[in-house]
Amino acid sequence: MKIVVTGSLGNISRPLIEFLVHQGHQVTVISSDRNKTSRIASMGAKAAIGSIADASFLENTFEGADAVFAMIPLDSTQEDLGVYMRQMAHNYVEAIRASEIKRVVILSGWAADLIEAENIEHIFGELDVSITFLRPAIFYTNFYQSMELIRGKGLMGKLLALRYYGISSLWNGKTGLLMGNYGGEDRVVFVAPEDIAIVAAEELIQLPDQRSIRYVGSEEMTCNEAAKIIGNAIGKPWLKWVLLSDKKMMQGFKMAKMPAKLASILTNMQAAIHSGKALENFHKNGAKMGHVKLSRFAAEFAQVYHRKS
Template structure:
């Protein structure tokens, strides 16, 4: 198959490209960073250098492909002028236009848990809008929507607080249970779906493991030599103010607070539990080794 991947050689893109190439597929990787071209070609893929904002570039790159994998990066949360919702809407619209113009019939869309909701999901509402854009494509275009859960590597964001305060703190925590996922498990599912039948549109969740926040704190704490590490539950107001204090864009801070409130009260996870998939291979104990390396740098 001729497959086009967006997302450059990121946490998902690199293992995905490697797996598809090993399986004999012809892979094109889109990247906006000229420095990535050599790395892409060294994997055995074709590098397509351009941006998600350029519909003509996307259309030309998509032409002749059997399937495309579409994802949107989160953007810079510390950019005070960044409007994540509008950015996602624009890129989603660009993807849809390029898919139509290039006559692609098979699409994998990397969305997110919580994107089934049209309120109370905070910043994840951006994924809701993109899903709606893809859903509006003609029925003959078979779109597989993948909804990964919380990424393990999001836990890196707690390192400064652990070092300065000795705790993890957010407006979900303690005995709240959360599903988590590894990028390599996501890559494996994307590859599986790309090689699938595309007989109909479908939605699939991706998860590696479910753990309470206390269990996460214990595992990470043991990995970094702090076996008594706790994950403290704080108020929504303290969460929002804390996010502002480290320089987050106010809209992002508000969205994160609302999203995490929805984890705490369970709303964000309802559809996931109604359509729960099997667990992937990578467990938190595996990730804890990476976490410890980052913590000790």
């Protein structure tokens, strides 16, 4: 099959490209970075360099393809994340309509039906093709965004970090911490991007008639259990995951000069994890659990942690 993969060599797309190329598919990879062309070629795929913000670029890239893995990378420089997400979703819809694509696998999120601003599924729902929405849990790779915090004080939690380190090092408009107003003894589902890639690869080559939704996770535990696994792997077994109130979370985002709407969306999303609604959704919808345990990710995390320190 001719398959277009968006998300460049990111956490999910890199293993997805590997699986698809290994299965003998012709894979075109969208990246906004020309420097990735040779790395993509060395994986046996073809690079299409451009932005998903450019609908005509998408239209050209989708020409002749059978299927697409469509994702909207998070852009934390956007004043209004909801407006950005909807615009990107419309770009995809326009380009898919103009193409012969019959199969679309969309990367959605665990909060799609809990937080309206994150819900782009109804926009893709306008398409008259076979669509699967993947709703993954909280990525293990989010821990990388807490690395400096863990290294410095042995605590996870934005506000403490803000207090200890000053705001600019933690929120520079491109990256931010992902932990805060959920944590402690909250039970959550984490997911390895490789496990999402396995499900995406499985889905892309099928052609079901109807719309479908698949929740994808890897392991369920409390946040403190997760902190312990990461802490043990890096030689800090006392590591704790600090739980902040929504109010403190918002104050922290404000101090960090995060756009107000984005801060509010992130706080609400994390509040839905803390309240247990996200977990309830997972169980209710028969989430597929993958094979990659947090302990395996923690070993990789520890290598990066020690390499950088």
